[in-house]
Amino acid sequence: MNLADIQKIAEQEVDFERAYKYRINVCCSSGCVPLGAFKVLKAFEEAVKEFGVEKECKVAKTGCVGTCSVGPAVVIEPGDYLYQNVTPEKVREVVRDHIVLGLPVKGMLYGNPAFFKKQHRLVLRNAGKIDPTRIQDYIAMGGYSAIVKCLATMTPQGVIYEVATSKLRGRGGAGFPTGQKWGLVARAHGKPKYIVANLDEGDPGVFANRTLAEADPHAILEGMLIAAYAIGAEKGYLYIRSEYPLAIQTLQRAIAQAKSLSLLGDNVLETGFKFDVELRFGAGAFVAGEETAILASVEGCRAMPRPRPPYPANSGLWGKPTLIQNVETLANIPIIIQNGGAWFSKIGTPRCTGTKCFSLTGKTNNPGLIEVPMGITLREVVFDIGGGVPEGRKFKAVLVGGPSGGCLPDALLDLPIDYDSLTRVGAIMGSGGIVVLDDHSCMVDTAKFFTEFCVDESCGRCTPCRAGLARIKEVFAGITEGNARMEDITTLEKASVYIRDASLCGLGQTAPNPVLTTLRYFRDEYVEHIRDKTCRAGKCFKKEEKGVEQ
């Protein structure tokens, strides 16, 4: 295989696709599979045969389109007709009316076009459109043309310059400029250099990276290839949590396919460039997603963060220069190379370019996976894309950034979503979780829940995070059981600020965010809990049997 062969595969595949009039994409990612997506897929294969239209219709199993609440979802192209809640029984009707008669089944179509209207799909460009188990599908969509372009026409410095021009910032949460990071690793002394792709998405209710890996694994691999070319790495590790079996399977297959087309290996596309990817599996620690803890875990040690400096760019895996990137960042790279950094920098806001994937969950009408341009307001996400709060309940708060994010009240709904604005109000971009809370949610209880999560996930290395969060959890227990005094609010505040300032890694530094933001925006609820012993949402003060303490 050489550079020109990729182009040939793409042309062949496009011709092959053109022979079909319709393409039926059945979502077979983790959201739809438990709802019977494989049965639906089989039913479609049988139905097209039954109606004798198998020459016109291609039935494909694809990744997620984002509407996880109405699965199994099926998209029929051309026209992008999205069918919701498809069952094997309904499949015959869809094939008969839509394919044979040409009349889409109105009653089964997805009813919230607004869900897609404000989205901008860059990272998820292929999600739901290609079969993730076929590398040809990805190549036909222009995949691997970016690495071909890099190898044929660009120098490593040119690639870094292009990425720097795009002003892309790391999607793992901290938002460090990607081009700058690549430059640091490229200039660092020491060989070999490594790449670690971070797919350890441990936040409760967040599934953006999983969906990406299940829907478009080759985009991640291509991003890693380009990064490797730019910084001069020969080995990459893709760190994925063991809790994502389907994503692991998809990635394993993708790596094997890429190797067979000599896109990975000792002589990539006969250019002499060498790069290989190995999967590493996480053992279920939230903290393993932290940049230095992931290094320890890849090396086979306990996933414990270590202090920085030295930064991984200079001393990472086995003391060698290492580039750590979230997979979403890496999936952005091929389109930046294809279209140019200047094109990319026009999307989003001037300081935060591009798009961001969010897992929209909680009390929302349209939960699912969304990708929006940076700078979109929270209101647009919650009310336009999310369709507001169900059952006519009142919106109360939105939690942005997972368990270490911040609870923001309705007064902040017009806040644009970007790294800096979110940090200013006490939230973080984090892994991209947006949880909508309605007036059935108690803010004290919410903060308590996320504190408990962080107590369980603290690695135990530094005092503030290990001992401090556990103390905060006890103060919360007092407040929600009715044994608290007003001074406890001050205690909470003092301890939270201390934990934020003094902790060793990002987990500890951001863990008090839910506490600090609820104290900032919903302090009256704390006062009610302590003074009046009432919870306006009716969540607290329930007499439960106490669990046995360890």
Place this chain on the structure above:
Amino acid sequence: MTTTTVTLKIDGLEVTVPEGTMILKAAKDNGIIIPTLCNLEGLSPYGGCRLCLVEISGSPKLFPACITPVSSGMEVTTKSERLTEYRRMAVQMLLAERTHICSVCVANDHCELQSLANQLGVDHVLFERKWTNLEIDSSHDFLVIDRNRCILCTRCIRVCDEIEGVHTLDLKLRGKDSQVIMDLDEHWGSSCSCTSCRKCAKVCPVGAIYIEGEPVSHTKHKDIAEFITERRQRKWKR
């Protein structure tokens, strides 16, 4: 051989130290003591206790002095109202975390946590104290570990691994449940790798690991790590 030196200011005092020195050491060599619990000269830095946090002008962040190397022109503040408040907070959190009762502790009067609490004026604990009931292992001939007194500084683990070289001790579980274990969580008495060298008891800052029947005032000897390391580097000639 000449070593490059760096000049910086610590608490207004201008000091010159070799490049690569950590702030903690640079301060100590110039008579400024920064409190610490997990750091021990001769062992790799851990950065866990967060007591040695210092301020560096120009940054809103706090830096652990034990693992932050000096750089030229740096202005370090080791004592401020905020730092004292934070150090007291750390000590209170440690005291509340497990069963620390000085009056019945073998290390009473020879405990680094206790003396730090005294120095910092911690007379009450802000938090509700947790009375843990973790396993006490006295199966070894003379070494005893009371995990309820452990502050998880990992000095014992590091001295066992880096100085004695056997790595008998390590951690199990995570977060607040972390515990020091022997080998694959065996009883100390049946550990086949332990050489009974006592170094763990010598460096323990509190009364978690001690030698049965001997007064802690005699058995604590925290300079051992530095002594052996320097000896191995042949810093002193016979």
